[in-house]
Amino acid sequence: xxxxxxxxxxxxxxxxxxxxxxxxxxxxxxxxxxxxxxxxxxxxxxxxxxxxxxxxxxxxxxxxxxxxxxxxxxxxxxxxxxxxxxxxxxxxxxxxxxxxxxxxxxxxxxxxxxxxxxxxxxxxxxxxxxxxxxxxxxxxxxxxxxxxxxxxxxxxxxxxxxxxxxxxxxxxxxxxxxxxxxxxxxxxxxxxxxxxxxxxxxxxxxxxxxxxxxxxxxxxxxxxxxxxxxxxxxxxxxxxxxxxxxxxxxxxxxxxxxxxxxxxxxxxxxxxxxxxxxxxxxxxxxxxxxxxxxxxxxxxxxxxxxxxxxxxxxxxxxxxxxxxxxxxxxxxxxxxxxxxxxxxxxxxxxxxxxxxxxxxxxxxxxxxxxxxxxxxx
Amino acid sequence: xxxxxxxxxxxxxxxxxxxxxxxxxxxxxxxxxxxxxxxxxxxxxxxxxxxxxxxxxxxxxxxxxxxxxxxxxxxxxxxxxxxxxxxxxxxxxxxxxx
Numbered sequence: 238x239x240x241x242x243x244x245x246x247x248x249x250x251x252x253x254x255x256x257x258x259x260x261x262x263x264x265x266x267x268x269x270x271x272x273x274x275x276x277x278x279x280x281x282x283x284x285x286x287x288x289x290x291x292x293x294x295x296x297x298x299x300x301x302x303x304x305x306x307x308x309x310x311x312x313x314x315x316x317x318x319x320x321x322x323x324x325x326x327x328x329x330x331x332x333x334x335x336x337x338x339x340x341x342x343x344x345x346x347x348x349x350x351x352x353x354x355x356x357x358x359x360x361x362x363x364x365x366x367x368x369x370x371x372x373x374x375x376x377x378x379x380x381x382x383x384x385x386x387x388x389x390x391x392x393x394x395x396x397x398x399x400x401x402x403x404x405x406x407x408x409x410x411x412x413x414x415x416x417x418x419x420x421x422x423x424x425x426x427x428x429x430x431x432x433x434x435x436x437x438x439x440x441x442x443x444x445x446x447x448x449x450x451x452x453x454x455x456x457x458x459x460x461x462x463x464x465x466x467x468x469x470x471x472x473x474x475x476x477x478x479x480x481x482x483x484x485x486x487x488x489x490x491x492x493x494x495x496x497x498x499x500x501x502x503x504x505x506x507x508x509x510x511x512x513x514x515x516x517x518x519x520x521x522x523x524x525x526x527x528x529x530x531x532x533x534x535x536x537x538x539x540x541x542x543x544x545x546x547x548x549x550x551x552x553x554x555x556x557x558x559x560x561x562x563x564x565x566x567x568x569x570x571x572x573x574x575x576x577x578x579x580x581x582x583x584x585x586x587x588x589x590x591x592x593x594x595x596x597x598x599x600x601x602x603x604x605x606x607x608x609x610x611x612x613x614x
Numbered sequence: 615x616x617x618x619x620x621x622x623x624x625x626x627x628x629x630x631x632x633x634x635x636x637x638x639x640x641x642x643x644x645x646x647x648x649x650x651x652x653x654x655x656x657x658x659x660x661x662x663x664x665x666x667x668x669x670x671x672x673x674x675x676x677x678x679x680x681x682x683x684x685x686x687x688x689x690x691x692x693x694x695x696x697x698x699x700x701x702x703x704x705x706x707x708x709x710x711x712x
Contacts, residue, residue, distance in 0.1 A: 273687070276687055280667060280687060474662070475663070478662050478663050478667060478670070479667055479668070479687075481668075482669060482688050482689065485669065485688070489689050552711065553670075553711060556711050557669055557672060557691075559691065562711065572658060575660060575662065575670075578661075578662040578670075579661065579663070
């Protein structure tokens with residue numbers, strides 16, 4: 238079964254599952270199986286922002302005054318964020334668009350991925366503004382061992398799913414001998430399992446890995462340092478909160494069986510593996526915290542506190558998708574993070590300060606002469 | 615004048631509900647979402663978006679009723695409530711994540 242960019246079959250897309258049904262043909266939103274995804278699209282569009290709106294001139298001065306080990310923390314964190322958004326800016330498109338079957342979900346995936354590209358552009362904006370030679374920083378992302386270890390763990394599930402879907406689209410079902418990879422079995426349950434684990438690992442990326450990096454960015458801003466950077470990270474955090482709601486909806490819809498009964502069986506079978514994905518990610522993030530603070534801590538944050546936050550946020554996120562908490566940590570060791578994460582006071586332009594998600598240029602058509610009664614010339 | 619203010623007070627008194635949280639009891643009204651009123655009572659609740667899409671303020675609802683003036687974008691699991699936009703409609707008992 239090969240992918241078609243415009244499926245010629247006539248079918249009712251509201252009867253299709255989210256994934257692995259018919260390829261989408263008409264991008265229509267008049268009838269929807271899961272209207273939540275269109276609501277997410279609307280919300281995401283209302284969040285639109287550009288990195289250039291945020292002034293970073295003070296951050297440059299702040300950065301030069303940071304101690305060497307603090308510069309290491311700041312730059313390593315930024316490199317990690319760059320890596321995460323490089324993956325997220327393309328992977329939902331590459332992995333999920335060939336197998337999606339609902340127009341509203343297809344458009345949500347594209348909207349979601351697009352917003353990640355804004356994040357990637359904002360890292361370049363930050364790095365350009367604080368250092369003279371951005372090349373050194375970007376080049377290190379593919380050579381630094383600590384960063385590439387992270388890259389392996391965030392891309393492994395995506396890559397496996399993409400590989401399996403490629404084989405499925407060219408060869409169909411069966412067991413195939415792939416040079417360099419050995420024998421790979423392609424069946425619908427195997428494909429669905431690879432998909433479910435991918436969505437779970439994306440949820441972990443957005444719900445845990447990103448938040449660990451946000452904690453580091455905001456720790457500087459708590460000391461009134463790198464505040465332009467924190468303003469950008471606030472905008473990114475607002476987007477990420479929405480994205481992780483998107484993946485939580487996908488996971489919960491799959492697990493409930495309301496979307497695709499076969500998926501519910503697979504979700505139940507995968508529960509232990511998903512648990513393991515959460516726990517492994519938490520352990521990797523704790524290791525990362527040790528690397529960040531290897532040359533020294535900063536006021537308000539050290540490897541131990543960040544590690545506790547990793548455990549705390551992992552517990553919270555596991556319970557949100559119906560898993561039991563794994564770690565003993567019950568309290569947020571950095572409660573000040575909420576004040577930075579809260580999105581409704583993200584200030585882009587003064588006139589937008591009160592409501593960060595509003596319709597730009599909305600016109601009111603129900604205007605008549607009486608509306609001008611108060612005017613005197 | 616006196617009678618008007620009395621009526622206003624008694625109207626409000628009718629809307630007051632008890633929120634049980636462990637051994638604590640907090641009185642809340644239907645005027646504002648639960649999150650704000652818990653914070654006013656000095657209880658720390660996790661939050662991020664405060665408008666129903668991030669699910670950070672998800673709390674266990676052990677019994678009682680809440681309603682949402684608008685349907686939240688976040689997935690609300692059965693047996694849970696979203697504190698940032700839930701209006702308490704009866705006496706309730708809540709619990710944080712384990």
